[in-house]
Amino acid sequence: xxxxxxxxxxxxxxxxxxxxxxxxxxxxxxxxxxxxxxxxxxxxxxxxxxxxxxxxxxxxxxxxxxxxxxxxxxxxxxxxxxxxxxxxxxxxxxxxxxxxxxxxxxxxxxxxxxxxxxxxxxxxxxxxxxxxxxxxxxxxxxxxxxxxxxxxxxxxxxxxxxxxxxxxxxxxxxxxxxxxxxxxxxxxxxxxxxxxxxxxxxxxxxxxxxxxxxxxxxxxxxxxxxxxxxxxxxxxxxxxxxxxxxxxxxxxxxxxxxxxxxxxxxxxxxxxxxxxxxxxxxxxxxxxxxxxxxxxxxxxxxxxxxxxxxxxxxxxxxxxxxxxxxxxxxxxxxxxxxxxxxxxxxxxxxxxxxxxxxxxxxxxxxxxxxxxxxxxxxxxxxxxxxxxxxxxxxxxxxxxxxxxxxxxxxxxxxxxxxxxxxx
Numbered sequence: 001x002x003x004x005x006x007x008x009x010x011x012x013x014x015x016x017x018x019x020x021x022x023x024x025x026x027x028x029x030x031x032x033x034x035x036x037x038x039x040x041x042x043x044x045x046x047x048x049x050x051x052x053x054x055x056x057x058x059x060x061x062x063x064x065x066x067x068x069x070x071x072x073x074x075x076x077x078x079x080x081x082x083x084x085x086x087x088x089x090x091x092x093x094x095x096x097x098x099x100x101x102x103x104x105x106x107x108x109x110x111x112x113x114x115x116x117x118x119x120x121x122x123x124x125x126x127x128x129x130x131x132x133x134x135x136x137x138x139x140x141x142x143x144x145x146x147x148x149x150x151x152x153x154x155x156x157x158x159x160x161x162x163x164x165x166x167x168x169x170x171x172x173x174x175x176x177x178x179x180x181x182x183x184x185x186x187x188x189x190x191x192x193x194x195x196x197x198x199x200x201x202x203x204x205x206x207x208x209x210x211x212x213x214x215x216x217x218x219x220x221x222x223x224x225x226x227x228x229x230x231x232x233x234x235x236x237x238x239x240x241x242x243x244x245x246x247x248x249x250x251x252x253x254x255x256x257x258x259x260x261x262x263x264x265x266x267x268x269x270x271x272x273x274x275x276x277x278x279x280x281x282x283x284x285x286x287x288x289x290x291x292x293x294x295x296x297x298x299x300x301x302x303x304x305x306x307x308x309x310x311x312x313x314x315x316x317x318x319x320x321x322x323x324x325x326x327x328x329x330x331x332x333x334x335x336x337x338x339x340x341x342x343x344x345x346x347x348x349x350x351x352x353x354x355x356x357x358x359x360x361x362x363x364x365x366x367x368x369x370x371x372x373x374x375x376x377x378x379x380x381x382x383x384x385x386x387x388x389x390x391x392x393x394x395x396x397x398x399x400x401x402x403x404x405x406x407x408x409x410x411x412x413x414x415x416x417x418x419x420x421x422x423x
Contacts, residue, residue: 034064035065035066036320037065038065038066038324038325039070039090040070040090040092040325041072041077041092042069042070042071042072042093043077043078043094044071044278045071045072046071048071049344050344052069054337055067058328062327067328082103086107090109091313091317091321091322092311092314092329093312093314094312095110096309097131097379098383098388099382099385099388101131101134102134108316109314110139110313112138113140113329114138116326117330121333121334121338121351122141122143124350127305127307127374127380130376131376131380132310139312140311142307142308143309143333143349144345145368146277146278146307147277147364148304149202150170150272150275150291150292151273151279152271152273152291153265153286153288154287155286156187156268156271160271162178163178167291168290168291168292168363171294172242172294175293176246176247176248179246179247183247188252188269188270189249189270189272190271191260191261191262191274192256192274192399193262194255194396195254195255197392197396199274200392200396201392202275203243204240204399205395206303206304207243208395209304210295211298213302213375214373218378218388218391219382221233222382222387224421228394228410228414229414233410234406237394237398237406238296238406243295244399244401254400254401254402261273262279262282266282277290277347277364278345280346280361281345281346281347289360290364302373302375303374305377306380307380333351338354339351339354339355342361378392386420390413393413
C-alpha cells in the first residue's frame with residue numbers, strides 16, 4: 001500500500017506539473033496573441049491619408065498590432081509632442097532635425113536604433129547621418145529630404161511669351177530677366193509667403209547658403225563666432241536686399257502667407273512661387289517645372305537639402321508597445337511602403353528601390369543625387385530654437401520689397417542673440 005501510494009503520488013505530481021507547464025505555455029500563447037495599440041504622432045496632417053494606407057497593410061500582416069495615427073498642425077506640434085511624450089501617450093513619432101530632435105534625445109524619448117536592419121533599406125548620406133546621430137548613436141531615420149525651390153507654371157510662361165529657365169540652377173541675372181518680362185506685362189513674377197518667418201527661409205536660407213558656402217554661418221552665429229553685424233553676414237544681407245528689390249517678388253509678398261502664395265500660383269495669378277518640394281502634391285494637375293535660384297554675386301551653384309522629419313520610437317513605452325512600434329517603423333522603410341509614401345505625398349523618398357517616374361519628382365531626384373554641392377539648412381543645423389527663430393525673422397525683414405534699414409535690423413536681432421548667449 002505504501003509503494004502504491006508513492007506511485008500514485010508521483011503520478012499526481014507529474015500530471016500536476018504537466019498541467020502547470022501546459023497552462024504556462026497557454027499563458028505565453030495568450031500573451032503572444034495579446035493585441036496592442038501604438039500611438040503615432042506626425043506634424044504633417046496632409047500625410048495622414050497616405051499613412052493610413054500604409055497602416056492598413058501593416059495591420060493586415062500584423063493583426064495583433066493596431067496603429068492609431070494623429071496629425072497635428074506643424075505650428076502646434078512641438079508644444080503638443082513634448083507634453084504628450086512626458087505624459088507617456090506616444091510610442092512612435094516624428095521630430096524635426098536640429099533643436100527639436102536634440103530636445104527629444106535629451107529627454108530620453110528617442111531610442112537608440114543603431115544596427116537595426118531597417119537602416120539598410122534607406123539611403124543615408126553624410127548629411128542625414130549627421131542629423132540622426134547623437135553621441136555616436138543613431139536615434140531615428142529620415143524618410144524624405146526637403147529642398148527649397150522655385151516652382152514655375154510652364155503654361156503661363158508660354159502664354160506671355162517668356163522663355164523658360166535654361167537649367168535647374170538659374171542665375172540671378174537670368175531670373176531678373178524673366179521677372180522683367182512679366183513685369184512689363186503687369187504680371188507679378190513671384191509669390192512668397194513672407195508674412196511667416198519660417199516661409200521666408202525658402203529664399204533667405206538659399207541665399208545665405210550660397211553666399212557663405214562651404215561654411216555654415218548659422219552655426220557660427222549660434223556659437224558667437226560670427227555676428228549678424230559682422231562683415232560676413234553683411235554680404236548675406238546685401239544679397240537678400242538686392243534680391244528683394246530686383247522686381248522679382250510680388251510687391252504684396254510681405255503680407256502673404258505661405259498657403260496664400262501657393263493659392264495665388266494655383267489660380268494662375270503669378271507664374272512662379274517660392275516653395276518646398278513637399279508642396280509638389282498641390283501641383284500635380286499643373287504643367288510645372290522647378291529650379292533653384294542662384295544668389296546675387298554667386299558664380300558656383302550650391303543648394304541646401306534638408307532631412308525631413310526624423311522617425312523615432314519611444315524607449316519609455318512599455319516593451320510590448322515598443323516592440324510593436326519598432327516593427328511598424330521597419331515596415332515604413334520597406335520598398336512597398338516607400339512607394340506608397342512617395343506616390344501619396346508626392347515627395348522624393350530615401351527608401352531604396354522606389355520608382356521615380358513623374359517628371360517633377362524626377363528632376364528633384366536627379367538633383368539630390370547630382371554632383372552639385374549641398375549643405376544643411378538653418379533648421380537642420382541650429383540647435384537653439386530661439387536663435388533659429390530670430391534668424392528666420394531676419395530673412396523676413398530683409399527680403400520684403402521696399403526700403404529698409406538694414407543696419408538697424410541686424411543690430412536689433414544681434415542684440416537679441418547676444419542676450420540669449422549671455423554676452
